[in-house]
Amino acid sequence: MNALPSHPPSLMNNYQPLPISFVRGEGCRLWDAEGREYLDALAGVAVTSVGHSHPRIVEAIREQAGMLLHTSNLYRIDWQVRLAERLTTLAGMHRAFFCNSGAEANETALKLARLHAQRKGIRQPLVVVMENSFHGRTFATLSASDSPSCQAGFAPLVDGFIKVPFGHVLALQALAQSHGQRITAVLVEPVQGESGVQVAPSGYLKALRELCDAQQWLLMLDEIQTGLGRTGRWFAGQHEGVVPDVMTLAKALGNGLPIGACLAAGPAAELFGPGSHGSTFGGNPLACRVACTVLQIMEQEGLVANAQRQGEQLLEGLRAALNDHPQVLAVRGHGLMIGIDLRQPGRHLAELAAREYRLLINIARGQTIRLLPPLTLGDADREAIVERVLALLDSVR
Numbered sequence: 271m272n273a274l275p276s277h278p279p280s281l282m283n284n285y286q287p288l289p290i291s292f293v294r295g296e297g298c299r300l301w302d303a304e305g306r307e308y309l310d311a312l313a314g315v316a317v318t319s320v321g322h323s324h325p326r327i328v329e330a331i332r333e334q335a336g337m338l339l340h341t342s343n344l345y346r347i348d349w350q351v352r353l354a355e356r357l358t359t360l361a362g363m364h365r366a367f368f369c370n371s372g373a374e375a376n377e378t379a380l381k382l383a384r385l386h387a388q389r390k391g392i393r394q395p396l397v398v399v400m401e402n403s404f405h406g407r408t409f410a411t412l413s414a415s416d417s418p419s420c421q422a423g424f425a426p427l428v429d430g431f432i433k434v435p436f437g438h439v440l441a442l443q444a445l446a447q448s449h450g451q452r453i454t455a456v457l458v459e460p461v462q463g464e465s466g467v468q469v470a471p472s473g474y475l476k477a478l479r480e481l482c483d484a485q486q487w488l489l490m491l492d493e494i495q496t497g498l499g500r501t502g503r504w505f506a507g508q509h510e511g512v513v514p515d516v517m518t519l520a521k522a523l524g525n526g527l528p529i530g531a532c533l534a535a536g537p538a539a540e541l542f543g544p545g546s547h548g549s550t551f552g553g554n555p556l557a558c559r560v561a562c563t564v565l566q567i568m569e570q571e572g573l574v575a576n577a578q579r580q581g582e583q584l585l586e587g588l589r590a591a592l593n594d595h596p597q598v599l600a601v602r603g604h605g606l607m608i609g610i611d612l613r614q615p616g617r618h619l620a621e622l623a624a625r626e627y628r629l630l631i632n633i634a635r636g637q638t639i640r641l642l643p644p645l646t647l648g649d650a651d652r653e654a655i656v657e658r659v660l661a662l663l664d665s666v667r
């Protein structure tokens with residue numbers, strides 16, 4: 271194994287990378303400089319959904335880089351318009367704004383919520399957010415997140431957020447009674463990824479939709495991790511037939527090329543006017559062309575249905591293999607988003623899995639193995655994931 275320092279002294283000390291480095295990827299596999307092969311059950315945290323180095327993505331990048339990278343949003347960008355049309359059609363939304371990351375997409379959503387409040391004459395607006403949520407690291411998205419460790423040291427945070435337990439409609443109904451006049455929007459992840467794949471009870475999003483309609487609050491779904499096929503539908507809200515007023519996307523949209531999107535429907539889509547928001551790089555021809563190619567690949571290779579099928583089988587396989595395992599408290603998931611709760615803290619397991627079992631996983635909140643394999647996952651790799659997770663957990667019995 272490489273003797274790489276965990277903290278290269280030239281880099282700020284905000285990450286704790288494992289001392290493993292990759293030089294090449296293909297599909298569900300990655301290779302390090304020594305030629306060792308790893309099975310990728312994390313996809314760069316739900317990003318490389320169509321697999322590493324997909325030939326059509328490589329070709330799109332190559333061709334577009336040779337033609338045009340950037341013109342600015344002072345000019346019409348045809349790839350941006352195409353991407354907006356495709357995404358809004360898939361999501362049942364009306365308009366799109368493009369940026370470069372998930373946090374920026376959520377910032378956009380939060381700005382829409384403020385404009386919505388202004389239209390309604392709310393002076394001190396509140397956005398409802400969920401316990402254990404994660405929405406990003408910019409000031410507003412950090413403030414919207416329920417993560418004391420991420421927030422530590424950054425006070426004063428942005429105010430205007432109020433928290434309720436995730437998955438509890440009654441708590442939100444109570445809030446409607448106590449703070450209803452000040453609330454402008456509800457921001458929620460359909461499945462909470464960073465906090466260990468917390469799946470809301472079925473019917474939750476539908477109930478939120480009804481409450482938001484009744485109260486004229488914007489329903490804003492953060493689909494940055496759940497969107498684009500990850501849960502076995504194009505967007506997780508679609509499991510319950512829910513179309514939000516605002517939806518945010520990033521991660522898998524560029525398969526590794528940075529791009530984020532904020533989609534809006536109905537009156538929420540009309541809130542911005544010229545000058546109200548912007549981004550220098552947002553929606554550039556390269557990122558938008560790659561994202562169009564990602565969507566095409568997903569459709570042509572049937573990856574949404576594959577995520578649904580493989581997700582069900584992976585969950586079933588893991589449950590069968592880990593049933594009564596002394597290290598395991600619970601196994602849950604939605605599509606190809608799977609969490610395995612451990613009895614003990616397991617931060618060291620990500621490195622052990624990579625070193626000993628050549629399997630890339632993540633440990634969420636210190637005690638949950640999180641699996642987010644590429645949506646291209648096949649039967650053999652799915653079975654290999656189950657075998658290697660079992661071997662890993664057996665090794666620490």
Ligand SMILES: Cc1ncc(COP(=O)(O)O)c(C=O)c1O
Binds near residue numbers: 371372405407495
């Ligand atoms: C649900 C959710 N929202 C927002 C973000 C922030 O995205 P980014 O890191 O691209 O800013 C993440 C990243 O993990 C996420 O999972």
